[in-house]
Amino acid sequence: MGHFSIKDLESLSGIKAHTIRMWEQRYGVLRPVRTATNIRTYCDSDLRRLLNVATLCERGQRISQVASLSEQELCSAVAACCDDPHQHNPQITALLMATLDMDERRFSCTLTQAAQELGFEATVLNIIYPFLYRVGVLWQTGSLNPAQEHMASHLLRQKLLAASDALGPSDEDEAPRWVLFLPAGELHELALLFMNYLLRARGHHVLYLGQNLPVEELASICQCYQPQHIATVLTTVPERDRLQTFVDELARLCPAIDFVLYGPLVHQPELQLPTRFVRLQRMTDFIQLAEQLRVAVVR
Incomplete structure (x- = not known):
């Protein structure tokens, strides 16, 4: 299980630390534990919930509405809204969640759809590179295991080879x-x-x-x-x-x-x-x- 600081969550989600604190205090979005020195720490489930909440809020939904959703409702809403590759952060989040869940089909479909809409080169620059940065943060915090990293790398390698071969x-x-x-x-x-x-x-x-x-x-x-x-x-x-x-x-x-x-x-x-x-x-x-x-x- 990973242990994240609030700065880790900021890097992974794109949501500013002060906003995370406000969501936590006002809406109970996250429930961190505190160390003996009173420092907040977050776990894998906190990260997953924050990524989903961030995705919906970036699509214009109110935090007060999103915070009231159950985990199942939250996941269903995110799955339904990640179909616009022109809004890059939801696509990056979808790749990150697919990696954590080791969901090859969702990972591949997210990339394929983005490439069809944006073009392959723009997908790599605007989606894959930021995604790889976030994977690096997960790796540093011990929240990504070798199998998850290998799955993502292998699928990205396949996409790059196929795109080059087509040319x-x-x-x-x-x-x-x-x-x-x-x-x-x-x-x-x-x-x-x-x-x-x-x-x-x-x-x-x-x-x-x-x-x-x-x-x-x-x-x-x-x-x-x-x-x-x-x-x-x-x-x-x-x-x-x-x-x-x-x-x-x-x-x-x-x-x-x-x-x-x-x-x-x-x-x-x-x-x-x-x-x-x-x-x-x-x-x-x-x-x-x-x-x-x-x-x-x-x-």
Whole structure:
């Protein structure tokens, strides 16, 4: 069972802490327990109820009405109202609840419906990325078990692969050529899969090599495929004290290639980037780069 602070609930629900306190005191929405030092703590059932209450309130229902609903009535009302993907927070909440309940069908249907209405790219940026942030909070608080996290990651991976496969390879000879890979030991693939989709959607050529590639293979890959660009995502690999050595090795193996680095590890302030390397802060920066390179080729 998870134990949440009110700040945890704020991060997960999007509802400000002072609003949660007001709902708690005035309407009895939650009933936290208090520690020996009089600090409120909340459990899994509190989180689930708050997510459902927040979803209905965001759709314009009054808190006084929502607070009076039984748990069954609350769940039924939420299920009925999460059909508008243009209001992103209800969709994020629906994914989070489906993950906690390990409901694959509800998870998949929520994503499919949002993609049909919003488009796949907007769904990833506006729904999936905020959802993954909230999953991270749940993981940190011990309220998400490995099976739940694996289910969500697997289903997201399937959606990204299917969307990329539907695009097919570029048929333009002069389009930019990319290699996408994760280094040996790096298994966090979702961001790289989305990069694959973004590039293909803009007509780039992509050689997608996925997880766990020994960097020594890059030299022969470049010789054979002749890319102009290589992108990788560094989340947990390499270790921080080996990061500079790793980046320098990439530059040595492929001295004429432009490298794009993404992920939490690449923003270490002490990291010195070799010539032709760039690190990106946000996925929207990668989208901008892909579009600029495409326009340059068209011209």
